Amino acid sequence: MTRQRGEVVVETRDLCMHFGGVRAVDQVDFSLFDKELRCLIGPNGAGKSTFFKCLTGQLTPTSGEVIIRGQPMTGAEPFEVASLGVGIKTQVPNVFDGLTAEENIWLAARRWHGDARSRSLTAETIERLKLGDIRRTLVGQLAHGQRQWVELGMVVAAEPWLVLLDEPAAGMTHEETYRTVELIEEINKTSALIVVEHDMQFIRMISRTVTLFHEGRILMQDTMEAISADPRAREVYLGHRA
Amino acid sequence: MDLVVAVLFQLTYVIANLALISLGLAIIFGMMRVINLAHGEFLMLGGYTVVVATNLGVNIWVSMLILAPLVVGIIGVIVERVLIRWLYGRMVDTLLATWGLSLLLVGIVTSIFGASTATTVSPPLGAVRIGDYSASGYELFLIVITAILLFAVWLTLRFTKLGLLARGTMQNAEMASSLGVSTSRIYMITFGLGAAVSGLAGGLLAPMTGVLPTIGATYIAKAFITVISGGAAILAGTTAGSVLLGGINGIFSFIAGSTFGEIALLLAAIVLLRLMPRGITGRFFRKSL
Amino acid sequence: MLRQMRPTLVYAVLGILFMFVAPQVLQLFTIINLTTAIALAILALSLALIWGYGGILCFGQVAFFGLGAYVYTISAINFGGSTWAILLAILITAAFAAALGYFIFFGRVSDVYLGVITLTVTLIFFSLIRRTSGPEYKIGNALLGGFNGVSSPPINLPWDTRTFLFPEQVFYVAMAALILCYVFVGWLVNTKFGRVCVSIRENELRAELLGYDIRLYKLGIFTIGAGIAAIGGVMFCNGVGRITPDVFNLYNAALTIIWVIVGGRGTLIGPIGATFALFYLTSALGGQTVLNNNLVLGVILIIFVLLVPKGVAPTVVDWFGARRRKKPGRVRRRRRGNRTEGAQ
Numbered sequence: 001m002t003r004q005r006g007e008v009v010v011e012t013r014d015l016c017m018h019f020g021g022v023r024a025v026d027q028v029d030f031s032l033f034d035k036e037l038r039c040l041i042g043p044n045g046a047g048k049s050t051f052f053k054c055l056t057g058q059l060t061p062t063s064g065e066v067i068i069r070g071q072p073m074t075g076a077e078p079f080e081v082a083s084l085g086v087g088i089k090t091q092v093p094n095v096f097d098g099l100t101a102e103e104n105i106w107l108a109a110r111r112w113h114g115d116a117r118s119r120s121l122t123a124e125t126i127e128r129l130k131l132g133d134i135r136r137t138l139v140g141q142l143a144h145g146q147r148q149w150v151e152l153g154m155v156v157a158a159e160p161w162l163v164l165l166d167e168p169a170a171g172m173t174h175e176e177t178y179r180t181v182e183l184i185e186e187i188n189k190t191s192a193l194i195v196v197e198h199d200m201q202f203i204r205m206i207s208r209t210v211t212l213f214h215e216g217r218i219l220m221q222d223t224m225e226a227i228s229a230d231p232r233a234r235e236v237y238l239g240h241r242a
Numbered sequence: 243m244d245l246v247v248a249v250l251f252q253l254t255y256v257i258a259n260l261a262l263i264s265l266g267l268a269i270i271f272g273m274m275r276v277i278n279l280a281h282g283e284f285l286m287l288g289g290y291t292v293v294v295a296t297n298l299g300v301n302i303w304v305s306m307l308i309l310a311p312l313v314v315g316i317i318g319v320i321v322e323r324v325l326i327r328w329l330y331g332r333m334v335d336t337l338l339a340t341w342g343l344s345l346l347l348v349g350i351v352t353s354i355f356g357a358s359t360a361t362t363v364s365p366p367l368g369a370v371r372i373g374d375y376s377a378s379g380y381e382l383f384l385i386v387i388t389a390i391l392l393f394a395v396w397l398t399l400r401f402t403k404l405g406l407l408a409r410g411t412m413q414n415a416e417m418a419s420s421l422g423v424s425t426s427r428i429y430m431i432t433f434g435l436g437a438a439v440s441g442l443a444g445g446l447l448a449p450m451t452g453v454l455p456t457i458g459a460t461y462i463a464k465a466f467i468t469v470i471s472g473g474a475a476i477l478a479g480t481t482a483g484s485v486l487l488g489g490i491n492g493i494f495s496f497i498a499g500s501t502f503g504e505i506a507l508l509l510a511a512i513v514l515l516r517l518m519p520r521g522i523t524g525r526f527f528r529k530s531l
Numbered sequence: 532m533l534r535q536m537r538p539t540l541v542y543a544v545l546g547i548l549f550m551f552v553a554p555q556v557l558q559l560f561t562i563i564n565l566t567t568a569i570a571l572a573i574l575a576l577s578l579a580l581i582w583g584y585g586g587i588l589c590f591g592q593v594a595f596f597g598l599g600a601y602v603y604t605i606s607a608i609n610f611g612g613s614t615w616a617i618l619l620a621i622l623i624t625a626a627f628a629a630a631l632g633y634f635i636f637f638g639r640v641s642d643v644y645l646g647v648i649t650l651t652v653t654l655i656f657f658s659l660i661r662r663t664s665g666p667e668y669k670i671g672n673a674l675l676g677g678f679n680g681v682s683s684p685p686i687n688l689p690w691d692t693r694t695f696l697f698p699e700q701v702f703y704v705a706m707a708a709l710i711l712c713y714v715f716v717g718w719l720v721n722t723k724f725g726r727v728c729v730s731i732r733e734n735e736l737r738a739e740l741l742g743y744d745i746r747l748y749k750l751g752i753f754t755i756g757a758g759i760a761a762i763g764g765v766m767f768c769n770g771v772g773r774i775t776p777d778v779f780n781l782y783n784a785a786l787t788i789i790w791v792i793v794g795g796r797g798t799l800i801g802p803i804g805a806t807f808a809l810f811y812l813t814s815a816l817g818g819q820t821v822l823n824n825n826l827v828l829g830v831i832l833i834i835f836v837l838l839v840p841k842g843v844a845p846t847v848v849d850w851f852g853a854r855r856r857k858k859p860g861r862v863r864r865r866r867r868g869n870r871t872e873g874a875q
Binding site for chain 2: 780832
Binding site: 056058077078079082083088090094095096097098099103106107108110111112115151154158 | 723726727729730732733734736737738739740741742743744745
């Protein structure tokens with residue numbers, strides 16, 4: 001386990017998200033260090049996706065605070081979070097179906113750069129993610145896994161310092177999953193990451209520190225080995241899966 | 243004192259009128275998430291039914307209270323079967339198709355009856371006196387019948403099997419259909435009922451306004467504003483929207499004339515929507531019908 | 532950029548040719564009629580921009596068109612000249628659209644609600660202006676005239692209030708305005724701004740997650756569209772000679788939508804072509820009484836929504852594309868631009 005102690009880049013204080021009487025996220029204190037790679041796991045309904053949406057601005061928390069790189073971002077609009085230089089990939093592939101893969105990625109690059117730089121960055125990203133064959137295909141006509149990759153391409157092309165991924169490997173083949181792991185490792189050289197994931201194989205491959213959610217709270221936070229060995233964790237999550 | 247009563251009466255009438263012209267639209271929107279742009283034309287058809295029937299010698303009460311909802315209700319069912327059911331889940335396309343329907347109905351009625359006002363029917367009730375002021379007895383009748391209509395819709399939603407099924411379909415169409423409820427039939431009946439209520443409203447208003455093929459346009463703007471401001475809950479939404487907007491319209495009309503009343507109504511609706519994009523019942527009274 | 536704009540420029544050149552040839556071969560009556568159709572085509576173009584490219588379902592584009600016409604007419608009467616009146620018509624309309632758009636887009640109203648609200652605004656204009664027939668309803672020297680409307684002063688040469696244009700010259704101005712607006716919109720949809728607007732049409736959340744403030748982009752394209760509609764309105768009241776509240780009625784609001792649906796969303800030349808085609812179809816139908824215009828347009832709208840939802844221009848393109856692909860041995864021409872989605 002290698003934890004780079006540095007600046008805290010993402011922090012939540014006493015974060016709560018209630019829907020009616022349901023406490024989807026309940027008093028969560030969370031912090032992420034610069035260049036850290038963190039996985040959020042937990043059974044269905046544990047609140048990890050809701051927590052994710054509070055970070056990205058898709059949901060406005062009921063109470064508590066979200067602080068990203070020292071800036072208060074509680075209840076910010078998604079574009080405000082993204083405008084800090086945060087790359088976000090949602091659970092359901094969110095892509096521009098009526099545009100080509102290349103146009104999708106160009107739009108991500110163009111947010112930050114001028115025309116020439118955006119083009120070269122688009123070309124680099126397509127090269128890097130091996131999307132050359134589908135660059136001129138409308139994204140709506142692509143297979144699920146390929147759409148996920150186009151979306152990852154959009155995240156990478158924006159050159160973010162912080163990347164938030166919600167179930168990046170969902171619906172991918174083994175081959176694609178393996179490549180996603182490689183990509184995440186590569187992104188982690190320059191950026192901090194938060195990855196929400198379900199797939200335990202996947203987490204074992206990338207994990208440094210894992211945060212386990214249960215009933216809206218953080219149950220524990222440790223290495224994957226430690227969590228796997230913990231009886232409480234086995235009970236809420238791993239027990240009925242392993 | 244008499245003046246206060248007379249003004250309150252007028253205010254109540256404005257509110258009831260708004261509720262009356264909006265209710266059919268609210269039923270279809272609330273239960274099916276279909277915005278029926280031909281709503282104004284359903285009102286128009288109700289009006290024509292009354293005019294034609296009374297010209298043929300049918301009693302005006304029978305024409306207004308029975309024939310108008312019946313005829314327009316049947317037209318509604320036909321429209322649902324032929325046009326709307328192909329477009330469920332495609333809100334924008336439904337909106338456009340019902341707009342086409344609206345033009346089509348105006349065209350058909352114009353071809354049959356001509357573009358100008360058909361023979362009018364006069365309000366079948368005289369004036370009532372409030373102290374020194376007189377008020378239209380027919381307006382009083384419309385207030386009462388609007389209240390009865392709202393109550394009847396509440397009873398239907400709350401206590402009948404249809405109401406239960408409709409509420410279930412409203413909550414979750416997929417779950418309802420997995421329970422063996424034929425959502426297709428529910429939608430057909432709902433659309434028919436919504437159309438019937440619109441036909442009734444159009445028939446009732448015919449003596450006040452006269453009928454024209456294009457009269458629908460004068461209703462729909464207000465009906466839309468009321469329903470959208472009210473939100474998705476049929477009764478609470480219609481009532482809240484009518485009271486708020488009708489109240490504002492009535493008060494400003496009283497102070498500054500009816501033109502300013504209309505402007506105030508529109509501005510209030512736009513500001514309301516900025517504050518509550520999902521309407522009043524999207525924010526308050528969420529569990530209401 | 533130039534490569535993507537090639538189709539736009541080709542159509543523009545054809546338009547310029549038409550502009551110079553038409554007055555030589557057509558009668559004055561036809562030319563005057565044509566001016567009206569051109570004004571309506573500018574309106575169609577404005578909706579093609581904000582609905583077809585911006586994805587904003589505006590049912591009230593005629594509100595901006597009519598507002599532009601009214602502001603032009605009233606200010607031209609008061610100023611005694613048209614130059615400032617035209618500018619004012621565009622500016623006031625755009626400002627009105629920006630104010631309305633602020634409430635709509637920052638309230639995150641979208642889709643059908645947006646359509647209903649914009650339509651409602653239009654109908655309110657209709658019923659309000661119809662009521663202004665009394666002598667007390669005047670702005671400066673201009674009586675609003677209620678349902679009879681106001682007669683519009685003709686355009687004069689810029690800053691020369693004594694030289695009014697003849698109907699034939701108004702035709703040149705209208706045609707030039709259409710061509711300029713068309714090239715401008717064709718350019719706009721290929722800029723970064725235009726591409727971001729298209730991406731918002733495709734997926735609002737994703738555009739936002741890339742860091743674009745979609746509210747501002749939508750407000751921008753909506754305001755620009757309203758300004759273009761106002762130019763159409765100015766040309767319209769010049770072609771017809773007066774402006775009445777009927778411009779705001781439900782029929783005209785529907786007509787605008789029908790042009791864009793029939794022509795095809797996501798193209799510019801499609802809605803312009805559809806405007807001319809339907810203008811002459813309804814003129815031809817106006818001569819007989821069996822088939823009412825409302826009826827015909829209603830049927831057209833229903834048929835297109837159910838059977839040809841993409842509209843004529845994209846359907847034709849698809850059809851030719853499919854045919855070309857089927858032919859063996861013929862290499863598909865690959866577009867060489869770095870980015871596609873050029874405007875036609």
